[in-house]
Amino acid sequence: MSLDREGALAEVSFHWSRMTPVPSKPVALHRLHTTAQRTLRLIEADLAALGVDPAAQHTVNYRRTQDIGEAVAFLECDGLIVPSARWRCENLVLMLEHHSFGSELQVLETEEVDWRAWAQVHGFLDPSDSTIS
Numbered sequence: 001m002s003l004d005r006e007g008a009l010a011e012v013s014f015h016w017s018r019m020t021p022v023p024s025k026p027v028a029l030h031r032l033h034t035t036a037q038r039t040l041r042l043i044e045a046d047l048a049a050l051g052v053d054p055a056a057q058h059t060v061n062y063r064r065t066q067d068i069g070e071a072v073a074f075l076e077c078d079g080l081i082v083p084s085a086r087w088r089c090e091n092l093v094l095m096l097e098h099h100s101f102g103s104e105l106q107v108l109e110t111e112e113v114d115w116r117a118w119a120q121v122h123g124f125l126d127p128s129d130s131t132i133s
Contacts, residue, residue, distance in 0.1 A: 001032065001091060001092045001093075001094070002084060002087070002089060002090075002091050002092075003081070003089055003090045003091065003092060004084075004087065004089035004090070005029065005031075006087055006089065006122075007084045007086065007087040007089035007090075007091065008029055009027075009029065009113060009115060009118050009119075009122075010084065010086035010087035010122065010124070011084070011086055011087075011091075012027050012029075012115050013086075013115055013118065013119035013122065013124035013125065014086050014124055016115060016119075017119055017124050017125050018060075022116070022125070024116070026112045026113055026114050026115065027112070027113050027115040028110050028111070028112055028113075029110070029111045029112075029113050030107050030108075030109070030110050030111075031107075031108045031109045031110075031111075032105050032106065032107060032108060033105070033106040033108050034094070034104070034105045034106070036078045036079035036092075036094065037078055038076065038077045038078050038079070039077060039078065039079035039080065039081060039092075040072055040075070040077045040079070040080050040081070041080075041081040041082075041090075042068070042080070042081070042082050042083075043083065044083050047065075047068075047082065047083070050064070050068055051064050052064050052065060052068070065082075068080075069093060069095075072095065073095045073097060077095055078094065078095050079092055079093065079094050079095060080092070080093040080095065081093075
């Protein structure tokens with residue numbers, strides 16, 4: 001979950017733009033409410049110290065970040081806040097095995113977004129790509 005609307009759209013745009021064919025439907029973007037009791041926050045310097053290559057953050061090789069997530073879950077944290085690899089914001093990762101059932105996710109609002117138009121404006125899609133209709 002991104003803590004920023006644009007960060008959520010950047011994630012969708014990055015992943016969906018790599019699909020063949022590129023999805024054409026709008027995305028439903030949800031604003032959520034939840035709580036977490038034991039959350040760890042890592043900044044970019046922390047991730048670098050833990051072996052995450054900043055140059056590789058924009059790829060889909062998640063092995064090292066998954067290892068970090070497993071360690072955070074082992075520490076029984078219910079959340080992890082990390083810098084987004086796609087946008088200048090932070091993302092929240094919930095560790096559901098440690099997340100309290102009393103802290104359920106609540107959808108506060110839903111917005112339908114033309115993700116392709118957003119992605120073209122922000123450089124995730126090439127407007128001249130013929131595979132996009």
